[in-house]
Amino acid sequence: MKRADQLQQAKTDKVWDVVIIGGGASGLGIAVDAANRGYSTLLLERVDFSKGTSSRSTKLVHGGVRYLAQGDVKLVREALRERGRLAKNAPHLFKSESFIIPGEKWWTAYYYTLGLSIYDALAGKLSIGRTKYLNQRQANEELCGVKPEKLNNAVCYYDGQFDDSRLAINLAQTAIEQGATVVNYCGVIGLDKNAQGKVCGVKVKDMIDGEEFDVKAKCVINATGVFTNEINKMDNPSAGDTIVPSQGIHLVIDRKFLPGASALMVPKTSDGRVLFAVPWHDKLVVGTTDTLVKEAEYEPKPLEQEVDFILKTAKDYLVEAPTREDVRCVYVGLRPLAAPKDSSQSTKEVSRSHKVEVNASGLVDIIGGKWTTYRQMAEDTIDAAINAGLLPQKTCHTENLHIHGYAPADWSTYLGFYGSDRQYIEAIAKENPEYAEKIHPDYPFFMAEVIWAVREEMALSVEDVLARRARLLFLDARAASDSAEKVAQVMAKELGKDEAWIADQTQQFQDLAKQYYF
Numbered sequence: 001m002k003r004a005d006q007l008q009q010a011k012t013d014k015v016w017d018v019v020i021i022g023g024g025a026s027g028l029g030i031a032v033d034a035a036n037r038g039y040s041t042l043l044l045e046r047v048d049f050s051k052g053t054s055s056r057s058t059k060l061v062h063g064g065v066r067y068l069a070q071g072d073v074k075l076v077r078e079a080l081r082e083r084g085r086l087a088k089n090a091p092h093l094f095k096s097e098s099f100i101i102p103g104e105k106w107w108t109a110y111y112y113t114l115g116l117s118i119y120d121a122l123a124g125k126l127s128i129g130r131t132k133y134l135n136q137r138q139a140n141e142e143l144c145g146v147k148p149e150k151l152n153n154a155v156c157y158y159d160g161q162f163d164d165s166r167l168a169i170n171l172a173q174t175a176i177e178q179g180a181t182v183v184n185y186c187g188v189i190g191l192d193k194n195a196q197g198k199v200c201g202v203k204v205k206d207m208i209d210g211e212e213f214d215v216k217a218k219c220v221i222n223a224t225g226v227f228t229n230e231i232n233k234m235d236n237p238s239a240g241d242t243i244v245p246s247q248g249i250h251l252v253i254d255r256k257f258l259p260g261a262s263a264l265m266v267p268k269t270s271d272g273r274v275l276f277a278v279p280w281h282d283k284l285v286v287g288t289t290d291t292l293v294k295e296a297e298y299e300p301k302p303l304e305q306e307v308d309f310i311l312k313t314a315k316d317y318l319v320e321a322p323t324r325e326d327v328r329c330v331y332v333g334l335r336p337l338a339a340p341k342d343s344s345q346s347t348k349e350v351s352r353s354h355k356v357e358v359n360a361s362g363l364v365d366i367i368g369g370k371w372t373t374y375r376q377m378a379e380d381t382i383d384a385a386i387n388a389g390l391l392p393q394k395t396c397h398t399e400n401l402h403i404h405g406y407a408p409a410d411w412s413t414y415l416g417f418y419g420s421d422r423q424y425i426e427a428i429a430k431e432n433p434e435y436a437e438k439i440h441p442d443y444p445f446f447m448a449e450v451i452w453a454v455r456e457e458m459a460l461s462v463e464d465v466l467a468r469r470a471r472l473l474f475l476d477a478r479a480a481s482d483s484a485e486k487v488a489q490v491m492a493k494e495l496g497k498d499e500a501w502i503a504d505q506t507q508q509f510q511d512l513a514k515q516y517y518f
Contacts, residue, residue, distance in 0.1 A: 001173055001182075001456055002458075003183065003184065006176070006181050006183045006458075007183050007206065009181040010181055010186065010213075013216075014040070015216040015217065016040050016215065016216065016217045016218070017040045017041065017218050017219060017391060018030075018034040018039050018042070018219050018382075018385070019042045019043075019201070019217035019219070020034070020042070020221045020223055021044055021188045021220065021221065021224055022044075022222070022225060022227075023044075023050065023051075023172070023182070023184060024049075024054035024168065024223070024224075024225050025050070025053075025164075025167075025168065025369075025371050026225065026366050026369060026374060026377055026381075027043055028050075028374075029171060029374040029377060029378035030043075030221055030223055030378040030381050031175035032171055032174050032398060032401070033375070033378040033398050034180065034382055035175055035178035035179045036178045036396075036397055036398055036401060037394040037395070037396065038179075038394055039382075039391060039394065040179075041175070041179070041180040041181065042180070042181045042183075042215065042217075043172075043175065043180060043182045043183070044186045044187070044202070044204060044215075045185070046185070046187035046188070046207065047185065047207070047298060048184050048185065048459075048460075048461075048463075048464050048468060049165070049468070050165040050168035050468055051468070052225060052226065052227075052298055052334065053225050053333045053334055054164055054225070054371065055164055055165035055333075055467065055474075056164075056248075056331050056333025056334075057371055058248075058288055059161055059164060059278060059280045059285055060159060060161060060278065060372075061087075061094060061159065061160030062160060063079040063083060063122065063372070064076055064372075065115075065116070065265070065274065066273075066274045067079075068118065068119055069115070069267075072353070073122070074353075075353045076119070076122055077122045078376060079370075080122050080123040080124075081124075081126055081376075082372055082373045082374075082376050083123070083159070083160050083372055084125075084126020084128065085126070085375060085399060085400075086375070087160060089400065089401060089402055089403050090170065090403040090405070090406065091408055091419075092405050092406065092407045092408075092410070092417060093163055093166055093167050093403075093405070093417060093419070094161075094162050095160065095411065097158065097159060097160065097161040097278065098129070098156050099157055099159055099263045099264075099265045099276075100139070100142055100143050100154050100155070100264060101265050101267055102143065102146060102154050102264070103152050103153035103155065104150050105152070106152060106153070109133055109134065109139075109154050109155045112267065113131060113133045116155060117131055119131065119157065128159075129157070129158025130158075131155060131156065131158075133153070133154075133155055134155065134156055135153055136151060139152075139153055142154070142156065142260060143258070143262060143264060144258075144259055144260045145258040145259055145319055146258070146264060146317055146319065147318070150317055156262070161263075161280065162371075163280075163281075163471065165467075165469075165471070166417055166418075166471075167371075168468070169468070170403050170404045171403065173457075174401070174404040184460070185206065185460060186204055186205070186207065187204065188202045188203065188234075189203050189204070189205045189212070190202065190203035191203070191220065191231075191234045191235055191361075192214065192216075197360075197361060199220045199361045200217065201214055201216040201217050201220070202214075202215050202217065202220060218390060219362070219364065219390040219391055220362070220363055220364065221365075221366065221385070222363055222365045222366070223366050223381070225243075225334075225336040226245045227296050228367060229241045229243060231363075232363070235361050235363045236360075236361070240339075241339050242338070242339055242357070242367055243336045243338060243368070244292065244338075245293050245294075245336065245337070246290055246292055246293070246334065246337050247290075247291040247292075247293045247303075247332060247333070247334055248287060248289050248290060248333050248334075249287060249288060249302045249303075249310070249330060249331070249332045249333075250287030250288055250331055250332075251285075251286045251287065251307070251310050251311070251329075251330050252280075252284070252285055252286075252327065252328045252329040252330070252476075253284050253327060253328060254283065254284065254326065254328065255279065256320070257277075257314075257318050258318065261279070263276060263277060263279060264277040264317065266313065266317065269313050270309075270313070271309070273289070275288070276288070277314070281414070281471060283475050286310055289306040290335075291303060293334065296334055299332075301332060301515060302330050307324070307330065311323065324518045328476040328477065328478075329473065329475060329477045329516050330516060330517065331474055336368060336369075338353075338355055354366060354367060354368040354369030354377045355367050355368060358385070358388040364384060364385050366380075375398055378398070383396070404421075405419030405420050405421050406420060407420045413444075414445070415446075421452070424456075425448050425449060425452050426448070429446055429448035431448075431451075434490070435447045435448040436448065439466075439470060439472060439483050439486065439487060440472060440476075440483045442476070443479060445470040445472055447486075449470050450465050450470075450487055450490050451490065452469075453465045454495060457469055460495075461508075462487050462505045462506065463508070463509050466483065466487060467480075473513060477513045477514075477516035478517055480509075480513055480516075481513035481514075484505070484506045484509040484513070485502065488502045488505040488506045488509075
């Protein structure tokens with residue numbers, strides 16, 4: 001996974017079968033599917049892989065309990081099926097997590113146990129655990145840290161938990177292994193059309209050196225998530241918006257607030273949403289909100305009312321109430337929701353299912369969806385392109401395709417998230433005593449990961465490493481800021497950069513990190 005090699009391939013004078021715009025969950029999944037079917041495939045990402053929404057999730061691979069409550073059985077069945085497939089295809093990243101819904105009323109747990117039994121049944125043979133009722137004693141033992149008055153009983157069910165941007169990187173590696181060309185920091189700045197007005201290629205700008213070049217394609221896929229409207233405007237300046245961005249924030253706090261192994265799920269908050277408190281990399285991710293926003297941006301900022309809402313809800317349930325001073329990181333993501341036909345509809349009522357549209361120009365849009373169903377979204381997108389006559393018929397074979405890094409789950413060490421690549425990182429740590437040092441003394445990340453990220457995972461900036469290769473920014477923004485210069489110095493040696501680059505990268509990252517803490 002060398003960017004220079006991939007970029008050189010992207011510049012070749014050939015007609016690609018498939019060109020994908022966007023390197024998040026949707027785009028990377030499509031690249032894997034298209035390449036696996038045998039199409040010549042190129043993916044172009046304007047910034048870094050999963051820079052936007054795809055690195056800012058609640059870290060869940062789930063069917064969606066609240067979607068079942070809304071009666072969207074089709075979406076839930078599809079998501080549960082895909083959850084099971086991801087568990088089998090990327091066991092190094094997937095973890096079965098117990099979620100507990102506290103029962104404040106005597107009937108609460110009975111009610112949810114019945115509903116979640118349907119949830120289990122929809123998973124079929126791909127189930128990862130059976131729902132069970134917990135009495136008062138069991139509930140208090142399992143959810144140590146939750147107020148006893150909230151735990152007259154409870155229900156425990158199972159869903160998946162994962163590391164989102166690590167999966168994104170592994171999908172990029174998988175796509176390349178399947179024969180795709182995948183490049184980050186290459187932005188699409190225009191669409192080319194033939195005499196019939198059909199899209200036949202894209203205009204590309206290398207965001208590193210500013211060089212522009214043209215790429216020819218039989219099929220161009222817009223997989224840019226919350227930036228879908230921007231690409232569609234290149235195709236048709238008068239096009240209406242097909243997606244509406246909805247903002248969700250998460251607060252990351254220490255595990256002491258919920259020290260047990262289970263996650264907390266509040267099925268109905270004061271605004272009618274679901275709230276999770278999920279163990280992740282020895283921290284607790286608490287969220288999320290759902291706020292309609294007008295503009296899509298790479299670094300959305302948390303709103304005061306969103307932070308207050310999560311802290312207030314946490315205070316209602318946790319024995320020790322977290323305050324702003326306890327927040328290690330606040331991160332914000334934008335959901336690419338399919339624009340509702342009824343403009344008065346609230347974002348929590350908009351379906352999380354995806355849809356594929358082929359425009360009159362032949363530009364293919366993949367709209368909506370979520371991480372859990374990325375593989376199905378990819379299959380549906382390529383199938384739609386085939387049905388539109390843009391590609392020759394070829395069958396999808398990704399249901400049982402192992403993702404790069406595939407290895408039995410090993411949670412005994414943080415490096416287990418690297419799966420089969422773990423051995424190479426451990427070997428790098430032996431090359432140089434400096435590489436065996438920790439990035440930050442309070443966290444398990446090693447400097448060897450920085451070297452690996454630069455050599456094998458296309459990391460070009462301190463942000464690439466500390467935000468999306470090692471996840472320190474999302475776990476403790478202050479610690480990440482303190483580590484920026486150390487990481488920049490090691491990267492500079494690998495990339496052949498000077499002191500000015502080190503100073504610039506350090507400052508850029510520290511400025512960015514300020515948005516992630518109070």
